[in-house]
Amino acid sequence: MSPAAAFDEFAFDERAEDGSPVPQTVSLRVIARDPAVTLGGRILTATVRVPAERLEPGPRGSRFHIVDYDAARDVLQPPVELQPEFYDRFADADDSTLVSDPAFRAQNVYAIAARTLASFEAALGRRLRWAFRGHQLYLVPHAFAEANAHYDPEDGAILFGYLPRAGGSEITTSLSHDVIAHETTHAILDGLRPRLAEPGLPDQLAFHEALADIVALLSVFSMREVVEDLLGSADRDGRIARRNLRREALERSALFTLAEQLGESTAGDRAHGLRRSIKLRPSAAWRTNRVYDEPHRRGEVLVAAVTQTLLSMWIERLKPLMSGRGADRARVAEEGAKAAAHLLHMMIRGIDYLPPVELEFEDVIDSVLKADEVIAPDDEYGYRVALRDAFGSFGIHRPREDQLIDLTKTPPPSYARMNFTNLRSDPDEVFRFIWDNAEVFDIRRAYRLRVESVRPSVRVGPDGLIVGEVVADYIQTLELTAGELAERGVELPRDLNGDTQLQIWGGGVLIFDQFGRAKYHQRKRLNDWKRQGRRLDYLVRYGLRDSRGRYGFTVSAPRGQRFASLHDDDAHAGEEW
């Protein structure tokens, strides 16, 4: 495509002036997996659509700002201009350009990060905030000399490393699709659930890692080009044989191969739960294996359950396509990509129903299923059954005790003194509402409570109708000594001094319907002493105390480094102190 032709196609600002509709998305070429993965001797690329927006040189849009500064060499690349004469200048670029041109790595990180954010915003039905004070997340595609990358919440940045290799080539993490999607997810989740990075139950940090891997996996798998490549060659009629479309065969050809390829170039430097999790066999044995106390390894269990769900969904979607001779390769790939995209949205939608603190894997399955029940009550294709079965095969079941309460089936709260307009947006008004109705919600007024956010959400159900909700998160905290906790029935870990200072947490989410009426309450009670005992035992066992020897308080980390060690190679899992 010539630059001029591309200009005609993508110069959306100008198009608006001639009266035609303003395009909402633009297409950009990205590396589909990793530069090490080739097809016919060429790097496998894909064209993805990302939200159109005004882009300044950088590129610098409303949500991302790419700054190509290399701190190892102290050099700054010129900003890349994708607008005002926007065109995908790399649409036909050869491989050497893709791996060596700083402008392409800028485009690659921008497009994949923007696509990831767009997936979250589409699933949650609103614009999402970052955890830091600001609207634009810095993406630094060539930041330091390590085959690793990390999200830096204090500076509002994702830093992608690189590693020079013999012969002048290098490993460039900003060209690895899964690394970009993974790190962007950390940044997004930190905005949605900032408390998950606090010292808590082992599932909590594991979920951060798992969701980042799940989004990376499903995001790569939702590109038809990728799935087609993974399926291998078709017969001369373009079909894949029936035997190659069985569950085990698809698992082997598509998922195992993908797992090996994702992160191929950074293996040994960066922990890759994805690689192991896809091969993890269903079992609840992880619960008693200390190795799975390490967040990466624990997260693998969740990723494995989601992967098994994807397989089930894909196979279900293939049934109508199947003939005696198999099925058309392109259609098989398309159904795989669609299943991945659907599952990705299901998983993301569940986040709004997750408790903001004290997260456990049981809450994840509970929240994802409930969020899906709301938007697609019929479960026509059995997706929820597939998800429940897959999680169940790893010993993760919906909680027996009803933590997610359907408020339409309990005595109604009082709205007598409430302002419905404010209840949809104002944390103070939501606090008033909770305060007045604490008994209805089984919330103790004795513990300090803070409403952290109130967020509207608009989603489209399968019937095409709008589902409008408001999601309000609150947390509760209590500071006390270990001895005082023991008085409440908690068995203290061996040798924990009764004077040790502790901070314990509880919290929940209230979901309001379009009329401002509370309809669901997902909660983790602060006074669930059994859970508090489990948490304290974990914190003490792994020495997760602050510099004053207190447990449950924020554990300090140098500026920008809170997430930096998350991706270290996890060979020590279960053995460190």
Added chain:
Amino acid sequence: MRAPADLERVSVRAYQVGFGDCLLVSFLYKRALPDGRTERHVMFDFGSTRWPTHGRTRYRDIARSIAKRTGGQLDVLVITHRHKDHLDGFADDKAASTLEGLKPELVLRSWTEVPDGATEHSAARGERSRRFAASLTSAQDFALAVSRSIPAGERRRAIRQLSALAADQLPNEQAIHRIDEIAKAARLPARYLHAGQPSGIEPLIPGIRVRVLGPPTLEQWPQVASQRKDDPEYWVNLRRLLSQSPASSATADAASGATSELPVTPDPGPVRWLVERMREQQAHSLLRIIRTLDDALNNTSLILLIEAGDRRLLFPGDAQIENWSYSLTSPRHAAARRAELRDVDLYKVGHHGSRNATPRSLLELWEERPRDVVSLLSTLPGVHGRTEATAVPRAALVDALTRVGPVYRTDTLLSDRQFLEVSASAYGVDTFAPND
């Protein structure tokens, strides 16, 4: 051959070297041995990177104390690995001369320390092991380049931390040269050991048996090193990168027709804001890289398990989990090694009590024991680790060790004490306890 029962008592001293190790293990016999002596002595390491602020003990005082305790004859000198905090004392000429005068009969080091050209020692190792040993030298050159790139008087905490850690990785040529000389002068040829080899100690010290548990070679246990970082080229490339100036990069780009890079101080605005913060991030990145070198060198530590009568004493140097995992998890050896390790009476705490030098699975072996496992911890808090999670010693580990037996620490010694010493009977039921 004398009856093993002639061995009567075992005593271990940990000298006050601040952040470092210097230990003297003495074996006491009921009757005089053929040379007329009634004791035998093994010295482990002699170095420090930070001395305590109180007290005036220095290398030469310690050397004199060892000379006095051994009666002028040291039997075996063990240098667990090449880190400064384990051998820096040999760079002190007077101290080294004193120890040289003790004429150790045997010097033991790790297989990674075979001097250049000593092919008779390296022939048993494979290509990957040889490459790994070469990579350590390249890596230390990189640490030197990092160390030199830091301006004197730097006050930022991350950079000071980097400076200190890089300094710990420097080659220590003077000390190593002196150890080489002592080894050459020894009656028996120097040994460069890997896991499973005979230590050569037994003929010198009757009544004991020594197992070499680590370090494995890369052929024995590839997991002991990271595949990428055991390549010398990795460190050479990093060093090259560090030495690249913006000016030279811009020139190279101009020559290749690439777009020039921008000045490193951009105009005021969001880009400059980020660039200034990322310069601080660079120190953290280098810290992470240097830590991998630190771990790699620690993993070259000799791990010796000494059986002296009914007592078992474990000296792991600074071995990290990758080195330990050979003994604890390798399908061929784990069952036998774990059975032996379960009976340890005295444990020299690995790596000054850091978070990844005492595997949890090792400690678990001791949790159900009826008898105490006594720990000797040579350390100095506040040297490494800014946060609770990275502090050395790691409080959670010390707590766990305390649950299996007493922990004796050099950092709690009074300022007038030069060492702490524990001893136990070689036979029967006994627990190591302080001598005074």
